[in-house]
Amino acid sequence: MKEFSLPLDIRSLDIISQSYDNKGNIVITVKSNKDGTKCHKCGKHAKIHHGYAPIIKVRHLPILDTVVYLKIQPIRYQCEYCDDNTTTTEQYDWRECRSTTTKGLDAYIARCLINSTVADQQFPL
Numbered sequence: 424m425k426e427f428s429l430p431l432d433i434r435s436l437d438i439i440s441q442s443y444d445n446k447g448n449i450v451i452t453v454k455s456n457k458d459g460t461k462c463h464k465c466g467k468h469a470k471i472h473h474g475y476a477p478i479i480k481v482r483h484l485p486i487l488d489t490v491v492y493l494k495i496q497p498i499r500y501q502c503e504y505c506d507d508n509t510t511t512t513e514q515y516d517w518r519e520c521r522s523t524t525t526k527g528l529d530a531y532i533a534r535c536l537i538n539s540t541v542a543d544q545q546f547p548l
Contacts, residue, residue, distance in 0.1 A: 429486060432527070433517045436493070449492040450480070455498065460513040462502040469511050476512045482524045484531055493525065495534035 436453040444450050459470030469523060476497040483491040497513045518525050 431474055433525075435516060436495075444488075444492075448492060449486060450492050450494055451483070452494045454495065455513060455515070457513070460498075460500055462500075462505060462509060463511045464501060464509045465504050467502065467504045469502040469504075469509075471501040471503055472501045473501040473510050475499060480527055481518055481522070484525070484527050 429506055431451070431453070435455055435457055437456050439448065439452040441451050459468050461467070462469045463542045476499055478494060478496045480494050483493050485491055497515075499510050499512050502509045502511060506512075512519060517527070519529075522529075
């Protein structure tokens, strides 16, 4: 099979690798290129690297009717401004907190539902 590449269109991510899982889904391993995140306690910018959170898989827009997942290991940051050295897991602008789908996929599904219902649609989910 001939391979080709498409842009991910998420500026805050760098692509590490691409593969297929055992169900034939495309899995794109990515990493964040940001230098920190907002502290969940004080709201200031936390930038001291303090390990990693567990790997997550987030469903993204399909490519040629093939399911696509983004796989990322969020970075944990320690806040230098909080007295108790609070740690915060990196938050992303391309997905809602704790969501299993990207904002791009959410918008795509919403566009498909204009003037219809979920039952009317035949898009691959």
